[in-house]
Amino acid sequence: MSHSYSFGALPAPSGRTRFRLWAPGQPGVTLEIQGAASQPMTSEPDGWWSLEAEAMPGTRYRYALGDGPTVPDPASHAQDGDVDGWSIVTDHAHDWKHPDFKPRPWPQAVVYELHAGAMGGFRGVMDELQRLATLGVNTIEIMPVADFAGAANWGYDGVLPYAPDETYGTPEDLKALVDTAHGLGIAVILDVVYNHFGPAGNYWHSIAPDFFRKDIHTPWGDAIDFREKPVRDFFIENAIFWLNEYRLDGLRLDAVHAIADDTFLGELSARVRKATAGREVYLVLENETNDADRLEGDFDAQWNDDVHHCLHVLLTGEHDAYYADYADDPAGHLVRALREGFVYQGEVSKNLGHERGKPSGHLPPSAFVNCLQNHDQVGNRALGERIFALAPVDGIRSAFLLLLMAPQVPMLFMGDEYASGKPFLFFTGFPSPELAEAVREGRRKEFARFPAFNDPEKREKIPDPNAPATFAASRPEKEERVSEAGLHMESFISTLLRARAMRLGPHLAEATSLSAEKLGAKGVRAQWRLGDGAVLTIAAQFGDQPVPCTPGEGTILAESAPGVADAVPADGLAARSAVAWLKVA
Numbered sequence: 001m002s003h004s005y006s007f008g009a010l011p012a013p014s015g016r017t018r019f020r021l022w023a024p025g026q027p028g029v030t031l032e033i034q035g036a037a038s039q040p041m042t043s044e045p046d047g048w049w050s051l052e053a054e055a056m057p058g059t060r061y062r063y064a065l066g067d068g069p070t071v072p073d074p075a076s077h078a079q080d081g082d083v084d085g086w087s088i089v090t091d092h093a094h095d096w097k098h099p100d101f102k103p104r105p106w107p108q109a110v111v112y113e114l115h116a117g118a119m120g121g122f123r124g125v126m127d128e129l130q131r132l133a134t135l136g137v138n139t140i141e142i143m144p145v146a147d148f149a150g151a152a153n154w155g156y157d158g159v160l161p162y163a164p165d166e167t168y169g170t171p172e173d174l175k176a177l178v179d180t181a182h183g184l185g186i187a188v189i190l191d192v193v194y195n196h197f198g199p200a201g202n203y204w205h206s207i208a209p210d211f212f213r214k215d216i217h218t219p220w221g222d223a224i225d226f227r228e229k230p231v232r233d234f235f236i237e238n239a240i241f242w243l244n245e246y247r248l249d250g251l252r253l254d255a256v257h258a259i260a261d262d263t264f265l266g267e268l269s270a271r272v273r274k275a276t277a278g279r280e281v282y283l284v285l286e287n288e289t290n291d292a293d294r295l296e297g298d299f300d301a302q303w304n305d306d307v308h309h310c311l312h313v314l315l316t317g318e319h320d321a322y323y324a325d326y327a328d329d330p331a332g333h334l335v336r337a338l339r340e341g342f343v344y345q346g347e348v349s350k351n352l353g354h355e356r357g358k359p360s361g362h363l364p365p366s367a368f369v370n371c372l373q374n375h376d377q378v379g380n381r382a383l384g385e386r387i388f389a390l391a392p393v394d395g396i397r398s399a400f401l402l403l404l405m406a407p408q409v410p411m412l413f414m415g416d417e418y419a420s421g422k423p424f425l426f427f428t429g430f431p432s433p434e435l436a437e438a439v440r441e442g443r444r445k446e447f448a449r450f451p452a453f454n455d456p457e458k459r460e461k462i463p464d465p466n467a468p469a470t471f472a473a474s475r476p477e478k479e480e481r482v483s484e485a486g487l488h489m490e491s492f493i494s495t496l497l498r499a500r501a502m503r504l505g506p507h508l509a510e511a512t513s514l515s516a517e518k519l520g521a522k523g524v525r526a527q528w529r530l531g532d533g534a535v536l537t538i539a540a541q542f543g544d545q546p547v548p549c550t551p552g553e554g555t556i557l558a559e560s561a562p563g564v565a566d567a568v569p570a571d572g573l574a575a576r577s578a579v580a581w582l583k584v585a
Helices: 121-135 171-183 229-245 264-275 305-316 321-325 330-340 375-379 393-405 433-446 468-473 484-507 564-571
Strands: 008-011 016-022 029-033 048-054 060-065 086-088 111-114 139-142 146-148 158-164 187-192 212-218 221-224 250-253 282-285 301-303 368-371 409-413 512-519 523-529 535-541 555-559 577-583
Touching (some): 029 048, 121 139, 158 171, 158 229, 171 187, 187 282, 229 250, 264 282, 305 375, 330 523, 393 555, 484 577, 512 535, 555 564
Parallel strands (some): 111 139, 111 409, 139 187, 250 282, 282 301, 301 368, 368 409
Antiparallel strands (some): 016 048, 029 060, 060 086, 523 535, 535 577, 555 577
């Protein structure tokens, strides 16, 4: 271990292991070791229980609560038999082949979000890394891997935050993935969930009821009580654990707006930075509140849903649910996002019914992660349709040009690069039939308010999240990638990323907005000054007619289709097209 952790089983070279659990209120805790006699643990102040015992790496163990059930270690580093099985004493020594790897500075990151299970587990992801490096990806972001109940899950139902799910592979497999990525120049970010636990396999209610608040609930269950120091330590040390023991290069913190404590995130950032001193570590948020203050030093960036929503409305015309906040003037809202970061900076959201956001124009472009798709925006659709099934391909190419050439950090979702038309559905694999039924019916009720699913018969066609076929339908297929459409899109994306890396990359850190304006009703034109004094201009038209456009100065950096840029001076920017120009200093 590179760090001393408060929780869990920490093996020593002597063959002995320290076991420690926070279980306030329990009259006693007994350590059970598979194939050996049970041993009572020693009470410590403030509700802690500990024991040092003979236990080599690989030993299976669990805790018998004096006033409750026998449970796995909530800080288990690996499991045998899913979340209800035995925890495994784990040796984290690894022969790292690239111990001195340094990721690109964050403004140069090109992120690729992926689901490890859908890509064949940790070893399956490893098999794709060379292709992604060749494409131009320099950072992968893995959806949560914390152990969840059942055979399949998005990952946001994890209940053992320190243990990689055994369906994906072993801790050693995950370390091999990270090491291989580093050898190819790819940084690895892990998505972590600190706002709730999944509905199956969470034993904290039995171990320590004070782990949860009695007065607050999240959309996914009881709110975690971050006022308790051991609770804060459990999650902050988890962040340090992933970064240090697995040499990950960053974390994406899921839905932090559901964390009911104003001080926790600041403490997490400070302790993580201290524990990883001397390394470049990325900390990225998902935060519905658009709290720009979090991005002024504690965290590097935030997923900017505003940009996704603007682009989606421009490409599809959809205006249900949260898209209603952007449907009145999607190009105008996109202009603000390109110029200042967030669209909502204190205005009232029609969808939420209250004010949202804080001023963000003072933040650098790299404080915002922009995408055309991600797991949420695809998978939270009833039928999991990707943008390629909803919009014309020339409009999508234009959106990708804007996304991949702009100074904000771009993110692709797995399959984007080859125009995948396969759905990415919401899937689970809960072993409990009762829970599976509840999830299935909850999913269908969720979409009852949408006009397309008012009819109960139509709702019955929404895929069952717990059906194995739903997970199978969401897995990438090589046939799509090698199809004509797939090869064309992959070539286009690769060309854009090569231009970004070679022409823009080193100068993105000091990029500042110069201007942004609408072109007609559905077009935008934006300019930035880069760190070397060069001026980047991007124009994109998402409407069905050409629109007048002043060409950018300098040379053509990229165009969504051959000849688009040449036509701009005389004929304007063509329908569903985009161009980027670069004027060197």
